[in-house]
Amino acid sequence: MISLRYIPLILKQLYRRPARSGLTLLGVATAMFLYYAVQAMHEGVQAATEANAEDTTLVVYRENRYCPFTSRLPEDYGRRIANLPGVESVIPMQIVVNNCRASLDVVTFRGVPPEDFQSGMMKDLSITEGSLSDWKRRGDGALVGNRLAERRGLKIGDRINLGGITVTVAAIITSPHPQDQNVAYTHLEFIQRSAGNADGVVTQFNVKIQDPGELDAVAASIDDLFREAQQPTTTWSEKAFTARAASDLVEIVGFARLVGWGALVAVFALVANAIILSVQERVKEHAVLQTLGFHNGLLAKLIVAEGVFVSLAGGVLGLAASAAVLSLGTYSFSVEGLSVNLEAGAVTVVAGLLTSCVIGVLAGLFPAWQASRQEIAACFRAV
Amino acid sequence: MAFIECRNLTRTYTRGTNAITPLDDLDLDIEEGMFLSLMGPSGSGKTTLLNLIAGIDRPTSGSLTIDGHNIANSSKSELAAWRSEYIGYIFQLYNLVPVLTAYENVELPLLLHGLTRKERHRKVSAALDLVGIADRHDHYPRQLSGGQEQRVAIARAIVTDPRIIVADEPTGDLDKSSARAILDLMQSINRDLGRTLIMVTHDPHAAEWAQKTLHLEKGRLVEQDVPQSTTAGAT
Structure with missing residues (x-):
């Protein structure tokens, strides 16, 4: 020194x-x-993408499909998955992105059934502005991730049109998970109609399991369940799913x-x-x-x-x-x-x-x- | 034993394939408190002798004892510490640090002495006062005349109160009146502070300010002069 x-x-x-x-x-x-x-x-x-020992979320996707536009699964798969041992909750999810370009400002819509969302996903989220009841009440309501809201300068009550889909900001949410910070959660039915998809079809299922140690075993049992179905599945842990997509x-x-x-x-x-x-x-x-x-x-x-x-x-x-x-x-x-x-x-x-x-x-x-x-x-x- | 004692002092260095011996088997004694001038033609060994006494060069052979210590055997770091205590060096071209003010230039050697800011300030102010340049303390070297720069350099040389002050042609780059003022100042430092002063010069008039003049030629001492009056140059 x-x-x-x-x-x-x-x-x-x-x-x-x-x-x-x-x-x-x-x-x-x-x-x-x-x-x-x-x-x-x-x-x-x-x-x-880095998995940790506490991860309890699985993502069920259409086998051999690698983007949300081509993964189409029957919504009633959710009921059958929910009956498997070790499964805590199942949320059917329709994913729509506002554009297909490489961009630092792509907005992802996730359509989920409001009741399932409240019971299955709310425990990792917190609402900083607005209210969950407003979102449940409004058919076009959106729960907007905090980073998306900051980037776009969104406030409660704003009506925004993103990629042809118009939603109303009902609440702003924060979460430790990057995937929740940049999305707009909407009602499943709303996004299915807005995106021109058939009712009863979803992109993926997010499955919460009871025991983190059973992650691989539950994933295997889900894929076994639909192995002979017309729409077979591939199931990953959420982090592995993100890692594959982000490879x-x-x-x-x-x-x-x-x-x-x-x-x-x-x-x-x-x-x-x-x-x-x-x-x-x-x-x-x-x-x-x-x-x-x-x-x-x-x-x-x-x-x-x-x-x-x-x-x-x-x-x-x-x-x-x-x-x-x-x-x-x-x-x-x-x-x-x-x-x-x-x-x-x-x-x-x-x-x-x-x-x-x-x-x-x-x-x-x-x-x-x-x-x-x-x-x-x-x-x-x-x- | 003399304050500065040179015995068989030799300095040889090589330039390309040639060995040059600017100082050859020199014997010399210098008493403490003396104002000594060294004269001689270029290459006679004056500056080499001055550098050896100042501890910025080391002899090839022989001994150089100052205040009882043979500095010829000292390591580089020992010599550096010794210089900061014993030596004040005045250069022909002043060699002030251009990015520092007059005050900061004078303060430089004090940074090595572990003094507080207040103590440094007291010493620097006293040194600048002594050389008559206190009113220019915040000036940079480029804002000073040659004579003023040399005064700052002298203040830097005396601020640590060294036992020996060496000067290598201190008036060589100055006009007559500035040179005279600088020599007056050096003489008063020698007389009033009792410091040993060794000055290299080509100028016989400058040498008249000294108590004793040594003439060197080809690295050897050839003559010693003692002026009739040590104040002759000033009259």
């Missing part, structure tokens, strides 16, 4: 070339912005992370270059400092500290900007009606700051080593 009394000296040295230091700082900020955004994508995919996204995020790491390497080179240039033009000045009694180790520390300061300042700027943009934008990817939020936690911010520090230290090490090896008299002779 370096004593605080040297901080003004370090800052003044950085301000010696304001354009160079400013551009270096901007470069670090840009890279850290990218780093945070990529990490947010990565964490969003993890949150949406393309996982690859893209994996590639984006490579780009993010590349940006960090570029930042290292940028900061190192700035510090090396700075040290090279101060050879004589360093010799003067040594003449005054600054020992080699202290000189090296001062140079490394310059790297850390510029890198950390850029890191703070980039991370703050990225966190603000992602927070205000409440972005989420949508794949086959499933949502992946772009959000990262405090751990990512701390990791980003530490990464900035490490980059600063590494970038300063070589020029610091070079400067500390100089012979004082030789520096005066050479200049």
Whole structure:
């Protein structure tokens, strides 16, 4: 560590070339912005797809179908599934998305029977505005996820038309599950009619089971039940179902992370270059400092500290900007009606700051080593 | 034993394939509190001797004992600590840090001494007062004349109250009147503060301010002068 009394000296040295230091700082900020955004994508995919031991939700889909437009199951499958041992509740669900493009603002409608929804899904949700009774009473009512409401600026009573379906916002809900934060829950019948689907047909069933340890066994028994039916099923845990749907996204995020790491390497080179240039033009000045009694180790520390300061300042700027943009934008990817939020936690911010520090230290090490090896008299002779 | 004692002091360095010996088997004693000037043609070894005494270079052979310590055997970090206590260095081209004000330049060596901000302020103000530049304390080097810059450099050299002040052609870049003022100042520092002052110069007039002048040639001592009056240059 370096004593605080040297901080003004370090800052003044950085301000010696304001354009160079400013551009270096901007470069670090840009890279850290990218780093945070990529990490947010990565964490969003993890949150949406990583199973944990407490998961109790299964998704029953049409066998060999991979998107909500082609998965069509008879609604009365729900009754038969509910009779299987280990099943707590079954909710038939019709999924409609407002557009088929890749977008950060795809709206997913989930049509569910109001009574089933209240008994089967409400325990993970909480209503922050509006009321559940309003939603149950209105045929066109929608329970809107908080991130969707923030992104679209929706308020209670707003009538909105999304992809040809007009709904009225009856309540805004929050949930720890990413899938509930970006959807609009409507009445099943309403969405079936609005989307032009036949009554009695749904996209999937969400099945709550009693014992998390029985997840695979119950899934197998559901698929066995309909193995010989005209519409056979495939059943996954909810997280596995999301992971399958988001597998393309996982690859893209994996590639984006490579780009993010590349940006960090570029930042290292940028900061190192700035510090090396700075040290090279101060050879004589360093010799003067040594003449005054600054020992080699202290000189090296001062140079490394310059790297850390510029890198950390850029890191703070980039991370703050990225966190603000992602927070205000409440972005989420949508794949086959499933949502992946772009959000990262405090751990990512701390990791980003530490990464900035490490980059600063590494970038300063070589020029610091070079400067500390100089012979004082030789520096005066050479200049 | 003299305050500064050089015995068989030799410094050789290589430039390309050539070995150069600017200082060759020199013997010299300097008493504490003396104002000494070193003269001689370029390459005679004046600056090399000054750098060895200042502890910023190390002899190839021989011994250099200052205040009883043979600094020729000290490690780099020991020498750095020793310099901060014993040496104040005045350069020909001032060598102030351009991004620091006059005050901050003078404060630099004090940062190594673990003093409080208040103590540093007291010492810096006293040093700036002594060299007559207190009213320019917040000026950057680019805002000062050559003579003023050299005054700041002198304040930086004396602020830690070192036992030895070395000056490498301190008036070499100044006009006559500024040079005279700087030499007056150095003489008063030597006389009033009792500090040992060793000055390298090409200028015989500047050398007249010193109590004693040594002439070097090809790395060897060839002549010693003691002026009739040590204030001759000032009259």
